[in-house]
Amino acid sequence: ENGDFAAAQDWLVTHQVWEVVDAIDRMGAVDAVAAFRLLPSDRAFDVFEDLEPSRQQAVLEVMRGAEFSAFVDSLDPDDRARMLGELPAKVARRVLEGLSPSERTMTATLLGYPEDSAGRYMTPQVVVLHERLTVAAALARVRERGADAETVYTLPVVDAERRLTGVVELRELLLTDDAATVADLVVTHPPRVRATEPAEAAARLMADSNVRDLPVVDAEDRLLGLLTFDDADEVIEEAETEDAARQGGARRWEGHYMAVSVLQLAGTRAVWLVLLLAVSLLTVTVAYGFEEALEEVAALALFIPLLIGTGGKVGTQASSACVRALAIGEVRPSDIARVTLREAGTGLLLGTGLGVLAIGAGLFFAGLDVAIVVGVSLLLICLLGALVGGISPLVARRLGIDPALVSAPVVTTVVDVLGLLIYFVVASLLLGI
Amino acid sequence: ENGDFAAAQDWLVTHQVWEVVDAIDRMGAVDAVAAFRLLPSDRAFDVFEDLEPSRQQAVLEVMRGAEFSAFVDSLDPDDRARMLGELPAKVARRVLEGLSPSERTMTATLLGYPEDSAGRYMTPQVVVLHERLTVAAALARVRERGADAETVYTLPVVDAERRLTGVVELRELLLTDDAATVADLVVTHPPRVRATEPAEAAARLMADSNVRDLPVVDAEDRLLGLLTFDDADEVIEEAETEDAARQGGARRWEGHYMAVSVLQLAGTRAVWLVLLLAVSLLTVTVAYGFEEALEEVAALALFIPLLIGTGGKVGTQASSACVRALAIGEVRPSDIARVTLREAGTGLLLGTGLGVLAIGAGLFFAGLDVAIVVGVSLLLICLLGALVGGISPLVARRLGIDPALVSAPVVTTVVDVLGLLIYFVVASLLLGI
Numbered sequence: 111e112n113g114d115f116a117a118a119q120d121w122l123v124t125h126q127v128w129e130v131v132d133a134i135d136r137m138g139a140v141d142a143v144a145a146f147r148l149l150p151s152d153r154a155f156d157v158f159e160d161l162e163p164s165r166q167q168a169v170l171e172v173m174r175g176a177e178f179s180a181f182v183d184s185l186d187p188d189d190r191a192r193m194l195g196e197l198p199a200k201v202a203r204r205v206l207e208g209l210s211p212s213e214r215t216m217t218a219t220l221l222g223y224p225e226d227s228a229g230r231y232m233t234p235q236v237v238v239l240h241e242r243l244t245v246a247a248a249l250a251r252v253r254e255r256g257a258d259a260e261t262v263y264t265l266p267v268v269d270a271e272r273r274l275t276g277v278v279e280l281r282e283l284l285l286t287d288d289a290a291t292v293a294d295l296v297v298t299h300p301p302r303v304r305a306t307e308p309a310e311a312a313a314r315l316m317a318d319s320n321v322r323d324l325p326v327v328d329a330e331d332r333l334l335g336l337l338t339f340d341d342a343d344e345v346i347e348e349a350e351t352e353d354a355a356r357q358g359g360a361r362r363w364e365g366h367y368m369a370v371s372v373l374q375l376a377g378t379r380a381v382w383l384v385l386l387l388a389v390s391l392l393t394v395t396v397a398y399g400f401e402e403a404l405e406e407v408a409a410l411a412l413f414i415p416l417l418i419g420t421g422g423k424v425g426t427q428a429s430s431a432c433v434r435a436l437a438i439g440e441v442r443p444s445d446i447a448r449v450t451l452r453e454a455g456t457g458l459l460l461g462t463g464l465g466v467l468a469i470g471a472g473l474f475f476a477g478l479d480v481a482i483v484v485g486v487s488l489l490l491i492c493l494l495g496a497l498v499g500g501i502s503p504l505v506a507r508r509l510g511i512d513p514a515l516v517s518a519p520v521v522t523t524v525v526d527v528l529g530l531l532i533y534f535v536v537a538s539l540l541l542g543i
Numbered sequence: 544e545n546g547d548f549a550a551a552q553d554w555l556v557t558h559q560v561w562e563v564v565d566a567i568d569r570m571g572a573v574d575a576v577a578a579f580r581l582l583p584s585d586r587a588f589d590v591f592e593d594l595e596p597s598r599q600q601a602v603l604e605v606m607r608g609a610e611f612s613a614f615v616d617s618l619d620p621d622d623r624a625r626m627l628g629e630l631p632a633k634v635a636r637r638v639l640e641g642l643s644p645s646e647r648t649m650t651a652t653l654l655g656y657p658e659d660s661a662g663r664y665m666t667p668q669v670v671v672l673h674e675r676l677t678v679a680a681a682l683a684r685v686r687e688r689g690a691d692a693e694t695v696y697t698l699p700v701v702d703a704e705r706r707l708t709g710v711v712e713l714r715e716l717l718l719t720d721d722a723a724t725v726a727d728l729v730v731t732h733p734p735r736v737r738a739t740e741p742a743e744a745a746a747r748l749m750a751d752s753n754v755r756d757l758p759v760v761d762a763e764d765r766l767l768g769l770l771t772f773d774d775a776d777e778v779i780e781e782a783e784t785e786d787a788a789r790q791g792g793a794r795r796w797e798g799h800y801m802a803v804s805v806l807q808l809a810g811t812r813a814v815w816l817v818l819l820l821a822v823s824l825l826t827v828t829v830a831y832g833f834e835e836a837l838e839e840v841a842a843l844a845l846f847i848p849l850l851i852g853t854g855g856k857v858g859t860q861a862s863s864a865c866v867r868a869l870a871i872g873e874v875r876p877s878d879i880a881r882v883t884l885r886e887a888g889t890g891l892l893l894g895t896g897l898g899v900l901a902i903g904a905g906l907f908f909a910g911l912d913v914a915i916v917v918g919v920s921l922l923l924i925c926l927l928g929a930l931v932g933g934i935s936p937l938v939a940r941r942l943g944i945d946p947a948l949v950s951a952p953v954v955t956t957v958v959d960v961l962g963l964l965i966y967f968v969v970a971s972l973l974l975g976i
Contacts, residue, residue, distance in 0.1 A: 126734065128752040132872065160753075249717075256718050263696050263714070280713070281696070284682075285689050301559065317776045319561040320593075322755070339772050343750045350783055351867055357790065358863025358951070359856055367868035368878065372888035379860045380893060386856060387897055393848035394908050404844055411837055411844040415826035415959050418848055422855070423792055423819060423952040427812045430791025430951075434784055435800035439565065445801065455805035460813060464820055475827055518791070518863075518951035519856040526848050 119148050127153065131160040135366045139168045147172075155181070159189050162365045163196040170201060179208040186260060187213065188233045188341065191220035195230065228312040229305030231345060232326040232335035233260040239267045239278060241293040245286050252280065261338050264323035267296045272332045274325050276300055302327050305334050310349045313342040314439060353437065356512060357430065359386070359519030386519055392527045393418075400534040403543045409476035410537055413484050414530065416468070421491035421529040422522030424460055428453050428499030429521045433513045436503055443508045449500050457496025461489035479541055487536045491529040498524055552581045560586065564593040568799045572601045580605075588614070592622050595798045596629040603634060612641040619693060620646065621666045621774065624653035628663065661745040662738030664778060665759040665768035666693040672700045672711060674726040678719050685713065694771050697756035700729050705765045707758050709733055735760050738767050743782045746775040747872060786870065789945065790863065792819070792952030819952055825960045826851075833967040836976045842909035843970055846917050847963065849901070854924035854962040855955030857893055861886050861932030862954045866946045869936055876940045882933050890929025894922035912974055920969045924962040931957055 122130055122145065130149070134142045134157065146169050149157055158166060158181070173181060182190065182205050194202045194217065206214060216234055223229025237255045239248050248265070256262040265283075267276040276296035286295060302325045303312040316324050316337070324337040355362040361378040397404065397414075404411055432449065435441035441449060465485040472481025499521045503513035537543065555563055555578065563582070567575045567590065575598050582590055591599060591614070606614060615623065615638050627635045627650065639647060649667055656662025670692045672681050681698070689695040698716075700709040709729035719728060735758045736745040749757050749770070757770040788795040794811040830837065830847075837844055865882065868874035874882060898918040905914025932954045936946035970976065 126732075126752060128734075132751070136873075253717055256714065261714075262717070280717075281689065281694075284686055284695070284713075299559075301561075317780060318565070319559060320773045320776075322772060339755060340753045343753075346779070347750060347871060351871065354790075354863050354867035357787075358860045360860045360864065367864060367873045368881065372885055372892065375864075375885065375889045376892040379857070379889070380896065383853065383856060383860075383893060383897060384900070387849070387853055387900060390849045390852050391904055393852070394845050394904060397845040397848070398908055401841065401845070405841050408834065408838050408841075411847070412827050412830040412834070414844070414847050415830070415851055415963060416820070416823045418852075419823050419826070419855075419955060419959050420816065420820060422852075422955065423816060424812070426951050427791045427793045427816075430787050431793065431800060431808075434787035438780060438784065440569075440800045448801065452805055452808065456808045456812070459805065459809040460816060463813065464816060467817070467820060471824055471827060475831055518859050518955075522852060522855065522951075522955065526852050530848060 115148075118145065122149055123153070127156045128160065130157050135162050135165060136368050138369070139164070143168050143172055155184060159185060162369065163193060164365045164369070166193055167197050167201060170197075170205065182208050183210055183213055186233065187216040187220055187235065188231055188260075188335075191217050192230055194221060195225055223305050226309050227305060228303045228307050228309045228324075228326050228337055229334070231309045231312075231341045232305065232337045233341075234335040235259050236333070236336050237262055237265055238272075238333065239265050239292050240269075241267055241275065241291065241296060243292045244288065245283050245290045245292070245295070246288040248278070248283055248292050249288075252283070261323050261336060264321070264325075264336060266325045266333050266336065267292055268333050271330075274300070274302060274327050274331055274333045277325065300325060302331075303337065304329065309337070309341075309345045312337055313345040313349070314437075316342045317346070318439065349437075353433070353512075353514040356514035357433065357517045359383075359517040382517075382519060386523045389523050390526065393530050396527065396530045396534065400538070403534060403537060403541075406543050407480065407537070407541060409480050410483070410533075412475055413468075413472070413480075414533070416471070417484065417487055417491055417533055418522075418526045418529040420464060420488060421495040421525040422518075423495070424457060424492045425495035425499035425521035425525045426518040428456070428496045429503055429516050429518070430499075432500050432503040433516060436507055436513050441504070443504050446501065446504045446508075449504060450497065453496040453500030454493065456500075457493040458489075460496070461492030464492060465489040483533075483537045483540050486540070487529075487533045490532050490536070491525070494528055494532065495521070495525045498528075548581075551578065555582055556586070560589045561593065563590050568595050568598060569801050571802075572597070576601050576605055588617060592618060595802065596626060597798045597802065599626055600630050600634055603630075603638065615641050616643055616646055619666065620649040620653060620668065621664055621693075621768075624650050625663055627654060628658055656738050659742050660738060661736045661740050661742045661757075661759050661770055662767070664742045664745075664774045665738065665770045666774075667768040668692050669766070669769050670695055670698055671705075671766065672698050672725050673702075674700055674708065674724065674729060676725045677721065678716050678723045678725070678728070679721040681711070681716055681725050682721075685716070694756050694769060697754070697758075697769060699758045699766050699769065700725055701766050704763075707733070707735060707760050707764055707766045710758065733758060735764075736770065737762065742770070742774075742778045745770055746778040746782070747870075749775045750779070751872065782870075786866070786945075786947040789947035790866065790950045792816075792950040815950075815952060819956045822956050823959065826963050829960065829963045829967065833971070836967060836970060836974075839976050840913065840970070840974060842913050843916070843966075845908055846901075846905065846913075847966070849904070850917065850920055850924055850966055851955075851959045851962040853897060853921060854928040854958040855951075857890060857925045857928035858932035858954035858958045859951040861889070861929045862936055862949050862951070863932075865933050865936040866949060869940055869946045874937070876937050879934065879937045879941075882937060883930065886929040886933030887926065889933075890926040891922075893929070894925030897925060898922040916966075916970045916973050919973070920962075920966045923965050923969070924958070927961055927965065928954070928958050931961075 265278045276298040277300040282295045301319045352362040359382045465488045468488045469485035472484040502516040506513045709731040710733040715728045734752045785795040792815045898921045901921045902918035905917040935949040939946045
């Protein structure tokens with residue numbers, strides 16, 4: 111026991127902060143708190159900032175009095191606000207009460223912005239410049255106020271009303287003659303984001319425009335803070351993980367895959383499954399409606415999994431391509447006509463090729479008549495799949511729904527029902543049953 | 544015509560560089576070159592750097608002589624190396640020949656690293672410090688050599704053999720007394736990456752450890768360059784887009800969704816579809832093997848789409864969760880036993896719930912005996928789906944295959960075949976046919 115203790119302590123001290131964070135996130139809640147307690151106090155702080163919210167909460171709950179206040183007070187305001195947003199109200203209140211007045215005001219302001227908005231993620235502690243400052247004065251200002259700021263590399267420039275007029279890079283200040291002024295170096299019309307806008311949009315803008323830190327402004331374009339590169343990384347990673355969960359047809363689980371319980375895992379997946387099972391009952395209804403045809407030509411049943419399965423795959427390919435293209439801005443909702451044409455063309459090309467292969471399979475397992483039914487159906491089903499998969503994400507975006515909800519499970523369910531209908535209708539027409 | 548021309552030129556000058564890049568990427572190749580030609584020369588350069596490789600190539604092909612040489616020479620070495628890696632050999636050779644000797648050497652070195660390695664993406668132009676320098680001397684060095692460097696915010700510290708000993712932030716230099724030395728400020732044992740390692744692993748490490756720029760070293764730990772935050776963003780975005788394409792069961796298309804042709808789109812999707820169609824023929828074979836059972840109890844056919852469709856969905860949920868968890872490092876290949884237990888538990892929970900619902904549906908559309916067959920089969924198929932979806936990505940990683948290839952289409956195809964087999968075997972056993 112004591113040996114384990116010393117070994118654990120040694121491990122916690124000799125590894126990088128992010129490695130410790132990862133290790134604690136992977137533990138159960140009790141072990142996580144125990145491990146956190148073993149950290150030397152200077153490390154504890156850095157580790158705490160990066161822990162999963164569920165772990166942060168567990169740690170806070172066992173802290174007492176002065177230790178607690180000192181700890182919470184020294185967190186960055188933006189990290190603290192986001193943590194508070196995810197804590198149960200009771201714990202959050204206790205945290206807020208433990209803060210010094212100035213920190214409490216700053217945190218309350220950030221908490222006033224909607225969840226997942228740029229305002230929640232920005233740092234309000236920024237070194238601000240004015241155009242008339244000389245380079246020497248600007249550098250002096252950075253030295254004087256830089257210690258409290260989360261970044262000093264991107265320096266917003268504002269006018270007398272604190273409206274954002276531009277941005278100066280610290281690098282430019284350093285590499286320029288001291289007598290120049292900020293006005294000589296400022297880059298005007300920099301990309302910016304409103305505090306109420308979604309943080310994901312802001313982070314995507316940063317990636318597109320290659321800016322390290324993005325100014326956050328209010329409705330009158332007054333500077334409120336900066337969204338820094340590490341916050342943007344966090345936003346993108348969370349957004350991608352949520353998209354991945356949705357694309358798989360599940361809600362996002364809160365926290366580390368290895369840390370949530372099996373019951374929680376099942377819970378995040380059950381809603382969509384039950385919903386889609388209800389829709390899938392339509393496949394039974396459709397098949398039931400054509401039961402006579404199935405009894406008359408039993409060979410038709412053999413090809414059901416092949417046909418609707420392939421349609422679902424074509425649909426999944428189209429939807430995952432369009433969801434991704436929308437997410438990174440390659441496709442916009444207004445492109446719907448072009449996307450429709452592109453996916454129709456793609457679906458017809460794929461359907462023609464696969465249809466010919468399917469006729470071969472049909473000839474092998476059944477007769478010519480069934481083979482032709484299978485081939486024609488597959489052509490139409492591929493067209494259907496590409497259109498459903500390609501258009502639905504754009505329609506979702508237009509309706510204000512997250513396109514990632516148009517997932518493989520949703521697309522395959524829709525294509526299953528409609529594809530089965532196509533198959534039986536084609537069979538009825540061509541076979542005269 | 545002339546009005547359009549002036550309007551286009553006006554648009555190209557008044558918009559942000561990244562907006563111009565996005566607009567040109569969305570055009571056909573001919574329009575793209577025409578638009579590029581309208582750019583004033585100082586903008587043209589910034590725009591060119593961010594264009595899709597296919598667009599860069601189109602632009603380079605119409606450039607002549609001195610314009611061409613000047614243009615190519617002024618690109619950053621890492622951007623140039625990556626561009627050359629994607630150009631046809633003939634164009635690439637022409638580009639290399641157009642370079643000045645020093646630039647050519649730098650580019651050739653970067654091109655020596657494997658595609659998608661950290662070496663390809665790093666910038667070799669870095670300001671390097673030594674521990675014995677004073678802060679004042681270090682800042683003077685930054686001022687002197689910073690103009691050529693891609694970043695001056697992260698300053699690698701090396702020993703006499705150029706081995707990486709640590710990193711200093713420019714911020715620390717600025718905020719510290721001039722008499723201090725680099726040794727007082729250096730952060731030792733910083734995260735680093737070998738030039739031959741995959742760029743994606745390096746970019747993930749940067750996001751995990753919150754570093755802005757990551758030192759790239761050789762096998763002897765000698766400093767070669769820095770991977771900067773914007774390169775890391777690009778690497779992550781490309782990796783996520785590739786993952787999205789693979790998760791949809793397609794190859795990644797090169798370039799912008801709106802810019803590639805329908806034939807190319809179909810091409811990226813056809814390979815997997817044909818492959819999976821071949822596997823899907825096993826469903827026909829399985830059904831064919833149980834044709835007598837199907838003829839005897841025709842109601843069994845009604846539930847085929849529902850059963851295998853649900854199994855595919857459970858599998859898709861599990862695989863998308865595990866692929867994502869692997870990508871961001873929450874799950875490691877060595878976690879296979881724990882993942883198996885978790886997914887088995889999740890699958891059984893979901894299967895029990897859905898199985899009960901399915902028995903209800905079975906009673907409605909068929910008799911009690913078929914209903915029980917459907918319920919039991921669904922329970923087993925959900926377990927199967929969760930296990931196949933959850934374990935396959937880890938197995939793929941162990942085999943050195945990209946886990947993202949365990950896509951919804953692949954999982955559903957496997958579950959279709961095995962699920963159908965389960966259904967017919969359960970039916971044979973319980974109904975005695």
